[in-house]
Amino acid sequence: MKYTVKDFNADFPNDAACLDYLFKNRWPDGGKCKCGKSNCFYPVNDRRSYACSWCGAQIYPAAGTIFHKSETSLRTWFFAIFLMSSSKNGVAALELERQLGVTYKTAHRMGHKIRELMKNGNTMLSGIVEADETYIGERISNMHKSKRPQKRSGLNDKTPVIGILERGGNIQAKVVGEVKRETLLPNIVENVQKGSFVCTDENFSYRGLRKAGFLHNTVQHQKRQYVFGNAHTNSIEGFWSQLKRSINGTFHHVFCFPFSAFCFHFVPLA
Numbered sequence: 001m002k003y004t005v006k007d008f009n010a011d012f013p014n015d016a017a018c019l020d021y022l023f024k025n026r027w028p029d030g031g032k033c034k035c036g037k038s039n040c041f042y043p044v045n046d047r048r049s050y051a052c053s054w055c056g057a058q059i060y061p062a063a064g065t066i067f068h069k070s071e072t073s074l075r076t077w078f079f080a081i082f083l084m085s086s087s088k089n090g091v092a093a094l095e096l097e098r099q100l101g102v103t104y105k106t107a108h109r110m111g112h113k114i115r116e117l118m119k120n121g122n123t124m125l126s127g128i129v130e131a132d133e134t135y136i137g138e139r140i141s142n143m144h145k146s147k148r149p150q151k152r153s154g155l156n157d158k159t160p161v162i163g164i165l166e167r168g169g170n171i172q173a174k175v176v177g178e179v180k181r182e183t184l185l186p187n188i189v190e191n192v193q194k195g196s197f198v199c200t201d202e203n204f205s206y207r208g209l210r211k212a213g214f215l216h217n218t219v220q221h222q223k224r225q226y227v228f229g230n231a232h233t234n235s236i237e238g239f240w241s242q243l244k245r246s247i248n249g250t251f252h253h254v255f256c257f258p259f260s261a262f263c264f265h266f267v268p269l270a
């Protein structure tokens with residue numbers, strides 16, 4: 001389950017690869033230009049932007065993120081996030097300075113911003129919220145063992161991902177070891193404002209949401225009660241399928257990089 005420096009170097013050899021990663025997270029279906037064309041964007045050389053091949057309009061995958069307007073390279077930022085998310089005890093600014101080859105002042109500022117992001121403190125979801133879980137690609141533990149395709153045995157070989165979506169707002173998704181009550185419930189309590197209306201499927205793990213101070217409505221998929229007023233999970237299920245399409249092939253590997261959890265904060269709803 002370890003994502004090593006070697007993996008990092010293979011996935012993110014340069015700034016262009018980092019920008020491409022942000023682009024794919026933000027526009028998993030390739031994006032749609034204001035001129036009406038879709039799937040029309042190409043990366044602009046030496047700029048943090050993509051341009052439409054029909055009308056030339058530019059879009060900025062890093063806009064609204066901590067990387068935007070920073071003079072520090074994307075790859076340096078990504079590597080800092082890699083270091084900080086793979087260490088349980090935190091990484092001191094001095095260590096970042098040494099590993100990244102930046103000034104102490106820059107290392108300190110970067111460390112601060114990344115820690116803020118990891119805390120999620122100011123991105124509590126609220127209003128009508130959908131929570132759901134899904135299984136993607138191969139299990140992380142299988143990925144680096146062998147280049148040959150692994151034998152699959154249903155869900156056991158897939159990576160569980162849990163997510164919460166605020167309708168008209170942000171999405172938070174992250175890779176977890178196992179989908180169970182101990183992961184699902186605290187994830188909602190920590191990231192959703194009390195009193196919000198939470199829609200989930202009938203997974204037993206979500207029992208206890210009312211007790212925890214939320215309005216809770218379950219969607220009974222077996223009974224084909226897919227849409228009942230506001231009580232549905234269609235938006236997050238749409239997000240899952242978009243995500244799965246975009247991470248076919250090699251991209252599923254990248255998805256398991258812990259960094260993906262941050263990217264989803266910036267995925268705007270269509």
Ligand SMILES: [Zn+2]
Nearest residue numbers: 033035052055
């Ligand atoms: Zn265009």
